[in-house]
Amino acid sequence: MHTAMNATELFLIAMLIIFTIPWMVWRIGRTDAWAPLVVVQIVAGVLLGPGLLGAVFPAYYATVFTPSVIGALNGIAWWAVMLFVWVAGVELDLKEAWRHRTDTTTTAGLALIVPMALGAGAALFLTQWPGWIGSGGLRWQVILGMGMACAVTALPILVLFLEKLNILRLPLGQRVLRYASLDDVAIWGVLALILLDWERVGRQALFLVGFVIASLAVRALLRRLEAGDRWYVGLIWLALCGFTADWSGLHFMVGAFLSGAVLEPGSFDRRRLESFRDTILMTIMPVFFLSTGLRTEWGMGGLAVFGAAALLLVAAVVGKLAGVHLAGRILNWPKGEAGVVGWLLQTKALIMIIFANVLLDKAIITHSAFTALLLMAVASTMLTIPVVTRKLAALAAPDGPNAPARGLEERPS
Template sequence: MGTSEIFLIALTIILAVPWLAWRLLDRDDHAPLVVVQIVGGILLGPGVLGAVYPAYYAFVFNPQVIGALNGVAWWAVSLFVFIAGVELDLADAWGNARETLVTASCALLTPLVLGALAAAGLLTMSGWLGAKGTWRQGVAGIGMACAVTALPILVLLMEKLGIFRTPLGQRMLRYASMDDVAIWGVLALILLDWQRIGRQGLFLAGFALAAWALRRLMVRVREDDRWHIALIWLAAVGFAADWSGLHFMVGAFLAGAVLDAHWFEQGRRDAFRHFLLLAVMPVFFLSTGLRTHWGESSGGQLGGLGLPAVIGAALLLLVASVAGKLAGVHLAGRILGWQKGEAGVIGWMLQTKALIMIIFVNVLLDKQIITPEAFTALLLMAVMSTMLTMPIVRPRLRRLASAES
């Protein structure tokens, strides 16, 4: 068979298997489709399908097909991160500055500290720190991965719970939006390369000047033209960020963050995000699954790690992430005088991981700051974190509604 035919076989598997499993299991309350797609990517990766059916895995996911899938995945995740940047409502957060700043700070710093402590423990053992990563980069990266809130998944879950347009839902969006800015800022600091500091300074200066010019242009053109200009802008900024030694996903977020959401009609933004989740993001999830690793190093030797070690690390990081987020949000609730029950709902919603955290740790893996084993542990943590959210939040929301009535 030719590469195009094998590529379409792989694409059929990517689109069909997770969706069929999701429909047959009928457990949307526990595992939204996006979570099943991520798990599907892990199962179709080298650690499961590649181990059980190595010949079939090598045939379908050969280097040419993986190269084509990676191209789709790079563009898909760039678009997704870009639209997340566009939808950040910093003006609303600024209008409720004290509440937002207190909550976002507590919700970010506490899991960051606990995650960093867990990472420091893991990194005392070999097999977790990447070939090009320093101890500080590994601790900061894994710690921040524990602190991330997946804003797009948060929106999806709030829609399912019927609280997206409520005051409580809008508050959670503000908190998560502020943390999103911090997350990408910390990532840029982690990736700061002193050998390429000139390039990175040139990129930031050029980006600021280009963003100023672009904003002046966008208010003068029609919305249809804005979409075309925005995509050109995204590709250019992604290239420039990657060239500077940061990462194209950092560039994608910055490209969206400097644009105003009201320049793009909300219905079209929602449709665009849903299209990405339906049509192209499953390819990113599969390409992420192809990078999972259960303990065998690239040199073909076991580095003392394996499935028990990876799962143990995932559980450790899950405890640090969830406990840290809940403790931080409860602290904010005490400071701000929230009513009983609010902190529990908000804390469990904000500990949702999945997409943004997976994107974040993909960057860490790309830059060899963490190993494939550490990446796999973080990926499992993200899946477990997200699957906990709905079954725990639903009864808490009911109790909160009863208390209010």
């Protein structure tokens, strides 16, 4: 007698798919040179979504990804991304950015403003037609949101890429992190502006005032606690900020980032923090990638969505490279250096996907717009490693445009 599988068994089948397929593609296909495992996981999430797997094998998709399974996966995904964004906030080192403020503000500012302007122009063009603005969004919110999506740099993924390229601890790598860190703060500030809800502005003001007071208290408390207790208090603080930010009309991920950004990096051991981030990325973030893929749709037709993704990709990459090259000319960087920095800063996966998820959650953009942004983020990130590898080799070559050590030296503040 055939017995239908229960929710637990279906959930575990989904988890088996989530972890097995991306790893096999990454390992057997040896994709690391152009698509690291995290990128393969994101692509797998898209392929396993309703727009592709659900369209080709609707019966199988409906059998495994039942509402109860999707609900369980979403719960894990929410907590996973909150943890990841919290760590990204804790790892921000704005003191170092301030120490090199002329170089950092000039580069980070141009690397943000130029692609945001081009992305907003692309969004202005797209929103002439229906299908991109969500039921809860206004045109200016979509234009600003898509513009910022084109300007985003994925700081956590950037760290992984710098490690892979063996330049994380070099002056060039540290400079790139400073630029990305400053832009990371601006990204969440713009998101808060987009999400400003005049019907709940009182709640949002109350949240911000309470947050400032509570953050001072939490910082003081952490100084008095032992290392192990700091982690528990940090996670309690994360959940509290996520809840209150969402209650106020902002998104729980805005609260998650702020809860980490206000903590002193010295409150947590750097090695343990990096290990914690890597553990999150390996163990539960793949669930977020699948959860993201489950939200992709091709309601406007694949051609329109792919066309929008291509337009946004051009705006993002050209804008980022143009902004960084302009900064390089102003700051008199050595030849070839701006190309390396620009291509690194156009890495978009994860943070842009999180950003787009927030816009979709608030119904500011449609599922089709979300899918276009997701495809743009994946393509942008897949370009980074192969392009930067070649540029670094040219930068360091004895007969290249610069001497081996040049281009890797510190810029004066």
